Amino acid sequence: MANEVKRDLALEEGEYDCPPEPLPTLRHSASHVMAQAVKEIFPEARLAIGPSIEDGFYYDFQLSRPFTPEDLDRIEARMREIIQADHPFVRMEMSRAEAIAFFEKGNEPFKVEILRDLQVDVVSLYRQGDFIDLCRGPHVPSTGQIRAFKLLSIAGAYWRGDERRPMLQRIYGTAWHTEEELSQYLWRVEEAKKRDHRRLGRQLDLFAFHDVAPGAPFWLPKGMVLVRELERFWREVHDTRGYEEISTPILVSKKVWEQSGHWDHFRESMFRLEVEEQEFSLKPMNCPESTFVYRHRLRSYRDLPLRLSEIGRLHRFERSGTLAGLFRVRQITMDDAHIYCRPDQIQAEITGVLEIVKTFYALFGMTPRFYLATRPAKAMGDRALWDHAEHALREALRANDLAYEIKEGDGAFYGPKIDIHIEDALGRDWQTATIQLDYQMPERFELEYVDADGQAKRPVMIHRAIFGSFERFIGILTEHFAGAFPAWLAPVQARVLPVSEKVHDYARTVHGRLKSAGVRAELDDRNEKLGYKIREAQVEKVPYMLVVGEREARDGAVAVRRRSGEDLGPVPLERFVADLQVEIGGRAR
RNA sequence: GCCGGCGUAGCUCAGAGGCUAGAGCAGCCGAUUCGUAAUCGGCAGGUCGUCGGUUCGACUCCGACCGCCGGCUCCA
Numbered sequence: 207m208a209n210e211v212k213r214d215l216a217l218e219e220g221e222y223d224c225p226p227e228p229l230p231t232l233r234h235s236a237s238h239v240m241a242q243a244v245k246e247i248f249p250e251a252r253l254a255i256g257p258s259i260e261d262g263f264y265y266d267f268q269l270s271r272p273f274t275p276e277d278l279d280r281i282e283a284r285m286r287e288i289i290q291a292d293h294p295f296v297r298m299e300m301s302r303a304e305a306i307a308f309f310e311k312g313n314e315p316f317k318v319e320i321l322r323d324l325q326v327d328v329v330s331l332y333r334q335g336d337f338i339d340l341c342r343g344p345h346v347p348s349t350g351q352i353r354a355f356k357l358l359s360i361a362g363a364y365w366r367g368d369e370r371r372p373m374l375q376r377i378y379g380t381a382w383h384t385e386e387e388l389s390q391y392l393w394r395v396e397e398a399k400k401r402d403h404r405r406l407g408r409q410l411d412l413f414a415f416h417d418v419a420p421g422a423p424f425w426l427p428k429g430m431v432l433v434r435e436l437e438r439f440w441r442e443v444h445d446t447r448g449y450e451e452i453s454t455p456i457l458v459s460k461k462v463w464e465q466s467g468h469w470d471h472f473r474e475s476m477f478r479l480e481v482e483e484q485e486f487s488l489k490p491m492n493c494p495e496s497t498f499v500y501r502h503r504l505r506s507y508r509d510l511p512l513r514l515s516e517i518g519r520l521h522r523f524e525r526s527g528t529l530a531g532l533f534r535v536r537q538i539t540m541d542d543a544h545i546y547c548r549p550d551q552i553q554a555e556i557t558g559v560l561e562i563v564k565t566f567y568a569l570f571g572m573t574p575r576f577y578l579a580t581r582p583a584k585a586m587g588d589r590a591l592w593d594h595a596e597h598a599l600r601e602a603l604r605a606n607d608l609a610y611e612i613k614e615g616d617g618a619f620y621g622p623k624i625d626i627h628i629e630d631a632l633g634r635d636w637q638t639a640t641i642q643l644d645y646q647m648p649e650r651f652e653l654e655y656v657d658a659d660g661q662a663k664r665p666v667m668i669h670r671a672i673f674g675s676f677e678r679f680i681g682i683l684t685e686h687f688a689g690a691f692p693a694w695l696a697p698v699q700a701r702v703l704p705v706s707e708k709v710h711d712y713a714r715t716v717h718g719r720l721k722s723a724g725v726r727a728e729l730d731d732r733n734e735k736l737g738y739k740i741r742e743a744q745v746e747k748v749p750y751m752l753v754v755g756e757r758e759a760r761d762g763a764v765a766v767r768r769r770s771g772e773d774l775g776p777v778p779l780e781r782f783v784a785d786l787q788v789e790i791g792g793r794a795r
Numbered sequence: 796g797c798c799g800g801c802g803u804a805g806c807u808c809a810g811a812g813g814c815u816a817g818a819g820c821a822g823c824c825g826a827u828u829c830g831u832a833a834u835c836g837g838c839a840g841g842u843c844g845u846c847g848g849u850u851c852g853a854c855u856c857c858g859a860c861c862g863c864c865g866g867c868u869c870c871a
Contacts, residue, residue: 272798272799272800273799274799274800275800359799359865359866360798360799360800360865360866361798361799361865361866361867362797362798362799362865362866362867363798363866363867363868364797364798364867364868367867367868368868369796369797369867369868369869373797373798373799373867374798374867375798375799376798376866376867378865378866404863404864408806409806415862415863416862417844417845417861417862417863418862420861420862420863467871468871471871472871475869475870475871490871491871493871522870522871524869524870525796525797525868525869525870526796526862527796527797527798527866527867527868527869528796528868528869528870529863530864534870618871619871620871642871669871703830703831705828705829705830705831706828706829706830707828707829708828708829733826733827733828734829734833734834735827735828735829735830735833735834736829736830736831737829737830737831737832737833737834738832738833738834739831739832740830740831740832740833741831741832741833742832742833743832744831744832745832751831753830753831755829755830756830757830765830765831767831771831771832773831
């Protein structure tokens with residue numbers, strides 16, 4: 207019934223199952239081989255889909271019992287046999303009806319479902335050995351082409367990504383052209399694990415999580431230094447840019463959320479409680495309450511733009527399975543601000559925010575990428591306003607000469623937004639900053655200003671965050687710097703290491719001098735050898751180790767060692783203090 | 796929330812239906828007074844995540860719950 211096709215058709219855009227480049231093709235083929243191995247070992251397994259993904263591939267199966275790590279070993283061994291046999295990948299074509307019949311006979315309900323949804327008359331299948339799978343290709347010529355691969359993990363995944371549909375078992379694997387690339391990749395994964403902020407957070411005593419507060423960190427003294435330094439910098443920037451800081455209540459009546467519209471959209475994601483027969487909630491956002499500050503006075507067009515900033519502590523009920531260290535928390539400390547302005551000020555205000563974004567990320571050596579997120583399906587407000595808002599954002603981006611991509615339908619329910627992503631030291635992508643234009647909240651809360659003509663007008667509201675949240679951003683920073691924070695952020699900036707007890711008096715003098723100069727300095731006067739103290743300071747990634755022995759005591763100097771291992775030799779104490787103050791004051795990287 | 800895995804000392808980990816559950820590091824005490832990544836000796840440290848069940852006996856087996864990890868879903 208099937209026609210074998212001698213050569214791959216010239217595939218066009220949209221006609222393949224994986225990008226027709228060498229590596230995705232290889233990985234896609236590896237997933238077919240994995241499916242074959244699984245079917246041979248577990249004939250009762252049902253096949254779902256198996257694409258190539260970044261760094262590897264997966265295949266989803268339905269099987270009554272869970273896969274175990276031992277199963278992975280067996281599957282991998284079987285795959286090697288299939289690869290050894292060097293079966294050619296053969297493309298075949300048949301009518302959709304024939305294919306449905308074929309997979310019904312093979313008892314593959316997921317394949318049948320895919321085929322029923324397809325709009326085409328003829329479908330392609332690929333065969334290697336006696337294993338046939340529905341697939342648009344392309345594939346490598348034969349299984350022997352797959353050399354460097356490894357199965358990695360087993361995970362659950364909903365059929366078609368829909369939580370109402372069956373939960374399948376997904377096996378993840380990775381595949382590369384050469385063994386070298388494979389081991390390089392595995393090494394990269396190991397390195398990433400070493401940088402994991404959860405691990406570094408524990409090792410460096412930055413923060414801790416406890417069962418009693420899932421999704422909310424306990425900041426330890428050293429981690430709190432990071433929070434404070436970021437706050438300090440953040441306030442400096444906003445103070446000089448005409449922002450006024452406010453703070454609004456955390457526990458508020460549901461009336462506020464009903465008025466803002468959040469109650470309808472996000473009630474289920476709010477922490478609610480009843481007090482004296484009134485329903486309250488922990489605030490999941492700052493914006494509705496910010497409007498109370500706006501309305502505190504009658505506003506004139508001369509008052510605008512009014513920029514109200516707030517480091518607000520929010521709570522959002524994130525489902526238990528989604529929590530992850532500082533990256534996904536239930537208690538979020540947002541570096542928020544709301545700008546109330548006239549329509550003619552929008553572009554200038556957005557421009558100002560974009561400038562802050564650039565300043566911030568340059569400081570950390572991160573390159574921001576900009577995305578415009580447009581009208582979502584369940585949007586509030588009329589179409590024309592949305593179009594106008596999207597246009598204003600586009601214009602601001604263009605005026606700032608910023609390249610951007612579109613995230614279609616990804617806007618907030620009250621307005622479109624510019625999302626800013628950064629790439630960290632490991633090349634991973636994070637969404638951090640966001641700038642959201644909002645005509646809805648002013649409407650809902652009936653905000654007004656008196657214009658030059660004496661008429662009451664409605665202001666526009668811009669929501670924006672630069673870090674996103676302190677929790678998440680500190681998580682990203684920790685991994686970005688692998689715990690070796692620049693001196694201005696480092697919890698301990700310098701540690702004094704006396705060589706022996708004989709110089710403890712001098713070491714105390716040095717330590718005292720550093721403290722009086724405002725340096726976060728520690729004195730390690732424990733009864734240990736120098737090598738031990740250095741090792742420990744090194745592990746803790748203290749930027750400067752100041753070795754003091756009898757020579758330094760005599761000369762009023764410190765022997766400076768950087769955490770890079772670089773030994774700067776003896777430096778007069780006052781010189782070191784002055785240099786360090788410059789480095790910290792300039793927030794040098 | 797769902798699928799799977801895990802939970803033993805502050806940390807990293809070993810152990811096991813049957814006598815007082817171990818190690819390294821960290822901590823404390825003592826010795827050593829030392830020059831750029833771990834000095835030596837001693838001491839102390841545990842309701843084996845919680846609750847319930849099976850059993851003569853449970854840290855070990857079973858169940859529920861809590862938390863964490865890998866994913867999926869979600870993310871104003």
